Amino acid sequence: MEQLIQQVASGLANGAIYACVALALVMIFVSTSHINFAQGEMAMFSTYLSWQLIQWGVGYWPAFVIAVLVSFVGGVLIERTILRPLHTAPILSVVVVFIGLLAVFNSVAGTIWSYLIKEYPSPFPKEALDLAGLIGAHQVGVVIVTLVVLSALYVFFRYTPLGLAMRAAAQNPVSARLAGVRVDSMLALGWGLAAAVGAVAGMMVAHIVYLEPNMMGGILLYAFAGALLGGITNPGGAVLGGFMVGVLENLVAFFGNVIEKQTGVYIIGNGEKLTVALIIVICVLTLKPSGLFGRVVVTRV
Amino acid sequence: MTAFLEVSGLKAFYGQTQALYDVGFALEKGGITTLLGANGAGKTTTLRAICNMVRAEGRISFDGQPIVGRPTESVVRLGVAHVPEGRGTFTTMTVDENLRIAAYTRGRSAKADVQQDLDMVFEYFPRLKERMQQQAGTLSGGEQQMLAVSRALMLRPRLMLLDEPSFGLAPLIVQEIFRILRRINEESKVSMLLVEQNAALALDLADHAYVLETGRVVMAGPSADVKNDENVRKSYLGY
Amino acid sequence: MTTASPADTAAHESVATPVSTSVTSGASDRWAWGLVAVGIIIPLLGYVVPDIVSDYRLFLMSTMMIYAIAVLGLNLLTGFNGQISLGHGAFYGVGAYTAAILMDKVGMPYWTLLPIVAVVCFVIGFLFGLPALRLEGIYLALATFALALAVPQMLKYRWLEDLTGGVQGIVLLKPEPPFGLPLSEDQWLYYYCLIVMVILYWAAANLLRGRSGRAMMAIRDHSMAASTMGIDVARYKTITFGISAAYTGVAGALSASAIAFVAPDSFGFFLSISLLIGLVVGGVASLAGSVIGGIFTVLVQNSSQSLSNFVKSDLGLPFDLSPYSVYGILLIVLMYVMPTGIAGGVAIAWRRLRR
Numbered sequence: 001m002e003q004l005i006q007q008v009a010s011g012l013a014n015g016a017i018y019a020c021v022a023l024a025l026v027m028i029f030v031s032t033s034h035i036n037f038a039q040g041e042m043a044m045f046s047t048y049l050s051w052q053l054i055q056w057g058v059g060y061w062p063a064f065v066i067a068v069l070v071s072f073v074g075g076v077l078i079e080r081t082i083l084r085p086l087h088t089a090p091i092l093s094v095v096v097v098f099i100g101l102l103a104v105f106n107s108v109a110g111t112i113w114s115y116l117i118k119e120y121p122s123p124f125p126k127e128a129l130d131l132a133g134l135i136g137a138h139q140v141g142v143v144i145v146t147l148v149v150l151s152a153l154y155v156f157f158r159y160t161p162l163g164l165a166m167r168a169a170a171q172n173p174v175s176a177r178l179a180g181v182r183v184d185s186m187l188a189l190g191w192g193l194a195a196a197v198g199a200v201a202g203m204m205v206a207h208i209v210y211l212e213p214n215m216m217g218g219i220l221l222y223a224f225a226g227a228l229l230g231g232i233t234n235p236g237g238a239v240l241g242g243f244m245v246g247v248l249e250n251l252v253a254f255f256g257n258v259i260e261k262q263t264g265v266y267i268i269g270n271g272e273k274l275t276v277a278l279i280i281v282i283c284v285l286t287l288k289p290s291g292l293f294g295r296v297v298v299t300r301v
Numbered sequence: 302m303t304a305f306l307e308v309s310g311l312k313a314f315y316g317q318t319q320a321l322y323d324v325g326f327a328l329e330k331g332g333i334t335t336l337l338g339a340n341g342a343g344k345t346t347t348l349r350a351i352c353n354m355v356r357a358e359g360r361i362s363f364d365g366q367p368i369v370g371r372p373t374e375s376v377v378r379l380g381v382a383h384v385p386e387g388r389g390t391f392t393t394m395t396v397d398e399n400l401r402i403a404a405y406t407r408g409r410s411a412k413a414d415v416q417q418d419l420d421m422v423f424e425y426f427p428r429l430k431e432r433m434q435q436q437a438g439t440l441s442g443g444e445q446q447m448l449a450v451s452r453a454l455m456l457r458p459r460l461m462l463l464d465e466p467s468f469g470l471a472p473l474i475v476q477e478i479f480r481i482l483r484r485i486n487e488e489s490k491v492s493m494l495l496v497e498q499n500a501a502l503a504l505d506l507a508d509h510a511y512v513l514e515t516g517r518v519v520m521a522g523p524s525a526d527v528k529n530d531e532n533v534r535k536s537y538l539g540y
Numbered sequence: 541m542t543t544a545s546p547a548d549t550a551a552h553e554s555v556a557t558p559v560s561t562s563v564t565s566g567a568s569d570r571w572a573w574g575l576v577a578v579g580i581i582i583p584l585l586g587y588v589v590p591d592i593v594s595d596y597r598l599f600l601m602s603t604m605m606i607y608a609i610a611v612l613g614l615n616l617l618t619g620f621n622g623q624i625s626l627g628h629g630a631f632y633g634v635g636a637y638t639a640a641i642l643m644d645k646v647g648m649p650y651w652t653l654l655p656i657v658a659v660v661c662f663v664i665g666f667l668f669g670l671p672a673l674r675l676e677g678i679y680l681a682l683a684t685f686a687l688a689l690a691v692p693q694m695l696k697y698r699w700l701e702d703l704t705g706g707v708q709g710i711v712l713l714k715p716e717p718p719f720g721l722p723l724s725e726d727q728w729l730y731y732y733c734l735i736v737m738v739i740l741y742w743a744a745a746n747l748l749r750g751r752s753g754r755a756m757m758a759i760r761d762h763s764m765a766a767s768t769m770g771i772d773v774a775r776y777k778t779i780t781f782g783i784s785a786a787y788t789g790v791a792g793a794l795s796a797s798a799i800a801f802v803a804p805d806s807f808g809f810f811l812s813i814s815l816l817i818g819l820v821v822g823g824v825a826s827l828a829g830s831v832i833g834g835i836f837t838v839l840v841q842n843s844s845q846s847l848s849n850f851v852k853s854d855l856g857l858p859f860d861l862s863p864y865s866v867y868g869i870l871l872i873v874l875m876y877v878m879p880t881g882i883a884g885g886v887a888i889a890w891r892r893l894r895r
Contacts, residue, residue, distance in 0.1 A: 167391075
């Protein structure tokens, strides 16, 4: 039982990170219909920037804030310079550009900082919290930071004029232009925010998975699955989906373990948990194609 | 003196296909002008060209400023409000949000102004006030059209471009909307350029009319004259 | 008409933008046969200029043809039927392992394998296509993505180790020339791949030119309209999935013979992505583009390193540009210059020249 609680707790912590990346994916998807496959590598790069700052003697939180701001600017610049000219290109061509970006970020990080695994600090106290010593402080910290970021974004999109304009630009660019909204700037802004949220996720996860150029590969996939599970057109749903995938993944491993202990038959180990979790997600999606909380989009013919 | 909106030698293209060949007309400040014509004559394209939503060549000047090639949003910010074909509702947002988007360009200092404009809009369309917090996509067609006109009003326009406001609506609703359009023209001093399939209605509302055929202007004049023209009567009014 | 929001259009927009409407025309048929003739002659040049046409280069060209077949399979699915796949490396792997197991455990000769591999992969592809019917666009992308991850893991799975050799993989023999033909192993491999590719290319061209091909493309362009015209969308989509998997599986089987070795990790996500890139760079919905895509895939794998060296030593840039970033930059630049792939870019250039 204790173990189960532990697994769920660490699943929630992982899920918080997937939720952040899922939200980043959704922010770009709703306005462009593209899945940014480079989102994970961008986050990894931001994390390296913060690590470098910390190495130079900057404190953790200042480094955190600087990395988030730099990521925001970087996201805006990438949209302006690389994606803007591809507005009319076929979707698959844009996918290839994302893969190209992924390769560049990955290898540039590898060249500058090497592919060796690095320790990444946690800003939270070391000792486990009082909850029967089950849950690490870092895990709780991750969930709190994520919730703060997500609530801030919610308030921004829901209650500020700029957030409203960004939603309008994403939902109906033609009408948004006719309401005087600069849709192009909103797109770039969306990219910036996505990059910033991704950076937060990267800096939170690096302590858990250690810092290395490939650290975000699996996370991007979980986030993608979470976003689709919750509903890719619904930011709130995507966030929930991220949490669900995090817990699901750990439960799969946990029950695989239990079965092996009870019966001695090996069915699912740690190696298979990703695949099994994905298969479950896909089964859900075949039953509910627009995700658990997604809007069913009715297209006119 | 030049007219408020002046268009001459306007050509427009969809990709390789040319939709307008030589469109020219003028609109006086405070007036209502209508563009008539059959399907495919280029009425909607003309409106889109003014807002730079299609590739266009030629001269368009608004209040003395050339506006060809200006991005849509900056034409809008000059005071041109386009009520698009199909109404362009933000379907998953509330009515309130739909209206506030249009006030976005004014910046944050204008909170009181925005409320004042909302009150004005609700005075024209009381029905929208009841539906403030409802999702706009759930409104009826007539209400969505009212919302589209209201959204345009929230831009505090000097010129409104109206693309078939009667489209797909019941006759009673159409009459109501046209009555309010006249009030808006008179009370809020908004000039209007109206594209309509329903020629009788449009000629009643407008003071000037232009008839388009396959991308060219073939007839122009005060509404009363155009209404009495035999060809117009036969082709567009049906008697 | 309402102005559709991007989410609406996304469901509508087909993944593929065809390069041209006609699959092949009379003129390009002549070109194709001309190229086949050139293909037959190339290894013979080895006797004249052995330095240029070396065995190693013939081997590289064989792998190009293998990749071309795999990309062709993906193109049938994605380019001509509008179903995206990020996991075709899985079918490639299944094909390779089927061939390897049949050779290693059953002792069947390599030249009897391809039909069996094709059937096995067809069935697997068809079965995968059934749930895929419910999934479109990015949802299908996720499902196939998962497939790409699942297959290498299945190959390593503890209960299958006896069959698959686990992480170690299976070592095979290179195919030997039949009938005592005076050819080297690499020369024979080249001809073997060439024969298979020509047959499969010809079959695909015929398929697409006919009734079924039109149905496939109609479904890609507008599946609802296609179904109102009496096309059985579900049947065509699943069968296309099967055929596509069979093509890619055959390519995998050829690669098992060519490299004489299979291991689970060569069929991971990276392979799937390489195939997708080959597809897009070559030309979506273009048969010739598939061949170009196959060539491109092998070419960049083998020349990124030298390009990287070139940038460092010859251009004298003060920083390291790793092969992987050269690859990334190359992809981005290519998509700028030719957003519809090399086949599309060439077609546009050709039209401009003739005008």
